[in-house]
Amino acid sequence: MFPTAALVTRSAAAALSPAQAVAAVAQSRLIRPCCSFSSTSTSSLIPTARAFRRQQQKQHPTRYRRHHTMSTSTSSPQLPSDRRPIVIAGPSGVGKGTLYKLLFERHPDVFALSISHTTRSPRPGERDGVDYYYVTKELFKELVADDKFVESAQFGSNFYGTSKATIAEQGARGRVVVLDIEMEGVKQVKRSSIDARYVFIAPPSAEELERRLRGRGTESEESVRLRLARANEELEFGHSGAFDKIIVNDDLAVAIKELEDWVYGTPAASSES
Numbered sequence: 001m002f003p004t005a006a007l008v009t010r011s012a013a014a015a016l017s018p019a020q021a022v023a024a025v026a027q028s029r030l031i032r033p034c035c036s037f038s039s040t041s042t043s044s045l046i047p048t049a050r051a052f053r054r055q056q057q058k059q060h061p062t063r064y065r066r067h068h069t070m071s072t073s074t075s076s077p078q079l080p081s082d083r084r085p086i087v088i089a090g091p092s093g094v095g096k097g098t099l100y101k102l103l104f105e106r107h108p109d110v111f112a113l114s115i116s117h118t119t120r121s122p123r124p125g126e127r128d129g130v131d132y133y134y135v136t137k138e139l140f141k142e143l144v145a146d147d148k149f150v151e152s153a154q155f156g157s158n159f160y161g162t163s164k165a166t167i168a169e170q171g172a173r174g175r176v177v178v179l180d181i182e183m184e185g186v187k188q189v190k191r192s193s194i195d196a197r198y199v200f201i202a203p204p205s206a207e208e209l210e211r212r213l214r215g216r217g218t219e220s221e222e223s224v225r226l227r228l229a230r231a232n233e234e235l236e237f238g239h240s241g242a243f244d245k246i247i248v249n250d251d252l253a254v255a256i257k258e259l260e261d262w263v264y265g266t267p268a269a270s271s272e273s
């Protein structure tokens with residue numbers, strides 16, 4: 001069963017409530033306005049991952065049957081030969097979560113989403129050690145001073161970080177750790193001693209990214225605008241050579257296959273998108 005932790009991600013945390021996001025702008029200057037992403041409202045209804053699959057199943061019954069059979073036929077965990085942690089990044093709303101959840105579903109007991117530490121309070125339904133490790137600011141600062149994090153960041157008044165111990169523990173359980181982190185986190189992991197591989201998920205277009213963000217129905221107007229503004233910078237970074245693989249998430253069935261091939265090192269993985 002896919003862990004609940006996967007539902008709450010660090011990259012999602014990067015754009016918090018409007019007030020926190022505005023504070024983040026002021027504090028870290030991570031977000032800068034840009035020109036090419038329109039903030040024009042669209043009224044599209046983009047489905048959730050599950051609804052999206054249902055819709056795909058209706059539209060492409062043959063393809064979906066093949067796809068679905070693959071996803072349920074795995075009897076024993078098939079580990080990739082490269083077990084290094086996988087860092088997945090890309091603009092908010094591009095479909096990172098959708099893609100790695102599918103990967104996890106198709107390969108049960110192989111991957112583990114890294115659980116971050118945070119100083120923010122748990123939201124209703126969230127559990128310590130499942131969604132996040134909830135710590136005080138004092139403890140967080142101690143952990144930073146002791147160099148316990150591979151990457152950490154402040155969003156609004158809260159701190160978030162990925163501990164080296166979490167990555168090591170998941171690895172020791174035989175899992176390939178997946179880190180869903182935003183751009184600044186990626187840069188920190190790259191500077192750290194963690195030997196990881198990096199995949200960037202790109203949208204087919206700015207319009208489609210906006211459509212997905214709005215269609216997800218989770219963001220306020222302010223939050224959508226901040227995420228789109230930030231997307232330009234993320235895209236520049238994505239194409240700066242920092243990533244081992246770039247996947248354009250246009251058709252979900254194609255993108256998940258591309259991710260799977262890259263993760264498992266099949267021939268398709270050698271060709272950069």
Ligand SMILES: Nc1ncnc2c1ncn2[C@@H]1O[C@H](COP(=O)(O)OP(=O)(O)OP(=O)(O)O)[C@@H](O)[C@H]1O
Binds near residue numbers: 090
């Ligand atoms: N290939 C696709 N085609 C159409 N819609 C998609 C596709 N991939 C994902 N979506 C939809 O786009 C929306 C955003 O996807 P998702 O939440 O996975 O993005 P994300 O990159 O993980 O965002 P965040 O960083 O904010 O967590 C969801 O509603 C999802 O169903």
